Amino acid sequence: MSTGTAESPFGIRFYCDEHVPSVVVDQLRGRGVDCLTVQQDGRGGLSDSDVLDRAGVLGRVVLTSDAGFARIAHERQRNGAPFAGVVKLNDPSAAVADLLVLAECYGPDDMADRIEYLPL
Template sequence: MLQPKLRFYLDENMDPEIAEQLRQRGIDVLAARDVDLLSVSDGVQLRYAVADGRVLCTKDAGFTDPTTWDLEHYGIVFFTDSSVSIGYAVNALQDLYRNETPENMKNSLRYM
């Protein structure tokens, strides 16, 4: 039986090229620009990810305080280096995709 796989949503703080490279590797990923969610609040970004069943990926430290969000989510991946390279982000998310399940990611905050 196939195990469910992670699906990612990259907020506007993440380079959309990361999404392009992940798609080329067969990973289900959307970027904020793909769904016309540029310049919207953090809450809107997170609610979109939740509604679409996706792990939110960000460099926005506003997402690192779990008491801020009063809803269950499919996981948040926070890149601590605001100048993270595209290659590093792609490899880190691909590793997470290969090694984690949606169940394990639920309501978790991962630092990369």
């Protein structure tokens, strides 16, 4: 299943957990951002840590509104354990514009081992 375009101007590909509203995923995809949900990946119900690991395998940044991911990511930062990055949506309804900026300005290397909180 194609979730983005090969010609996408966006450097980040998102791995959206079960807490990201589908309207946010749809709006991002409608603007050309590559988003894969855990459900589409057949991984619904995984623990937060397993989702973070899966995102790393796929080379995708976790997009979530679940505070648990931030705790796990902070722990990994403290322990020097790598991860592909986490974007925590504090208000999903207000974050699409910021997500577009983030996806356009950052690449995978910029987001490695990083946690961003949106909206900005």
